[in-house]
Each structure stands twice: as structure tokens, then as C-alpha cells.
Amino acid sequence: MNQRLPATLAAGVGAVLLHGCGGMPQTAEEFRQAVPGAMLAKTDTYEVNRAVRDVATTFQRKAPECLNMSVRTVSQTTTSYQNILTEYRATVVPGGERAELHLQQLHKTGVIYPSKPPEGGAYIIVADAYPLPGNRTRMQLYGPSIGYDVVYRAIRGWASGDSLGCPDLTKIGK
């Protein structure tokens, strides 16, 4: 049962957000607006001791390297077999008044979407970095409230510069 959690969770979050705004969020901005009122979703805020341009530079280096990949999940019991191929795609939008990191998730097999997901997959996490005085940065995150801790920890490490490790995406939902 635990092995099925990633897909169930992802589909669940998507479904919750679907009801929250009348359809699956098609942009990062729609996702930001949908998360605060959605079940199984949360926002989080913290500050780091780095300039926002440094945070953006780290996002640009680490996000494609660590998040642009495919993950296959196979679970089998005596009565069922599940094989899900999930593609993750990260987008970094640097500059302007904030730097943004978007993570999208697209199940290529094994999951039926109730409505058409946006190009690149359903938005699953959005992290915004805002400049603060004194070369500090405020991070604002939107995403699932359970199952994605490993990704949140990686993003926090990249933002603070304390850890540049990649999240093991096979641990999503576990």
C-alpha cells in the first residue's frame, strides 16, 4: 500500500487543486492561488542568509541537474500490479522582483487525469525567492503537505547554500 502512495498522493493533490479553482492549474500563478485553500496542500515561508541572485544561480544549476528526470514506480501484490512512469520537469525563472522554481510532474503511464494537465505536467511545487535587505532572501513555497519532504529539504539546501544534494525522487510519497 505504501508503494502506491506516490501516485495516489499526486493524483489526490491534483484532484484537490482541481476542485479548488474549477480546473487543474495551468500556470504557476494559478497554482499559487489554488494551494492556500486546497486539502493536502500547504504554503511555507522561511528566510536564508543569501542574496536572491545567488539563490537563483543555485536554482539554475541544481534544478535541471536534480529534477529533470523520469522515475518508474512498480508495485505488485497478489491481486494487483501497478507500473507508473513519471516525468519531472523543473523550470527556473530568474530575475525580476523574484526568482522562481517550478516543479511539474507528468504521469506518462498508470494514472488517468480527470482533466488535461498543462504542458510539462501538473504543477506540484512552486518556490519563490524574494530579496530582503542585507543580502537576505525570503522563500515562499507552495505544494503538497505530505510526501514531498525530500524535495522541500533539497530546495531549502539550495536556497541556503548549506547543501547542494539532489533529492532522491524515488522517495517521494514514502
Add this chain to the structure above:
Amino acid sequence: MRLVQRLAAWCGAAALAASAGCSGIKPYPNDLPAKNLSIRTVASSGSVFSSVRVELDVHGVDASCRTQYLGTIQLDQPSVAVGIPADRGSHLVFKFLSSGFLGGSRGQISREVFIKPTPGQRYEIDVTYRDDLYDVVLRERPPRGAAREVPLPDRSACGQAGSASSARSS
């Protein structure tokens, strides 16, 4: 009693066959006299209910960027000295294999590195897996001077083709 002994012997033989002959894993010969690559590994799942181990697949890369699997090194020691052919490319695939309590769940995620050693140059790679976060850091150590970190080139560095990472879990 003899039946029990026979059963135990059969089970032992089956286990050996599964772990050796049937695994499909070929050990990397690592027979080059010059060990130009030092790999330091720290891997911990952070939980008593799961474990993680690290393997390195070594592929040779020819001038046309075609790869040939040469073998696998188990990175189960804190430090391993490896000889990689200089003046030709090698495609290194670091595989992080995790398993849950009693093997109930398994996962594999990998990081790929393309390296073309300069003759006489030494290289260091730090491989870490902690709390579900993994990292691979490559450094060049010139004959004189301090080591310097270099970006991790992936296979696309040879002919601008291929992908950087992949993962799967089961």
C-alpha cells in the same frame, strides 16, 4: 535430518547462484597500473528500517561516443582507488540503490558523469547519500597545487547526445 541438510545445501546453492551467476553484474577489472581516480563514499539511509548502497558502472566511450559496459564497482568502502583509461572517455554511472525494511520497497536513482582524464592528472570524486539526498562532486588534482571542483559533465559532453539522469523505484 538428512533432508534438512539437503534442503539447506540446496538453498545455499540457490542463493549463491542468485547473487553471482544470475545477477548479470560484471566486476570492473580495475587492472590499470595507474589509479588516477579516488572515490570517497559516504552512504546512509538515516533509518534502521531501510538501507542504501552505491554501485558504479563503468562504460568505455569510443571516438564515436559509443559506450561499452566494462564492469561495476561496489562502492562499499570509504575510499576506492580506480584506474580509468587516460586520453579516452569514460561514462561513469553512480547508482544509489535503496531498500526498505525486509525488502518491501526498492528504489534506484543514478547520476552520470562523463570523464576524459588527462594523462598524469589525478581525480577525486566524493559520493554521498544522506537522508534521501545524494551528491556527486568531481575534483581535479593537478600534480602541483590544490584540487579544484569541476562541473559534472554528462554524456552529452561527448557528441552532445544523451541524458543526464534517470531513476526508478519498485
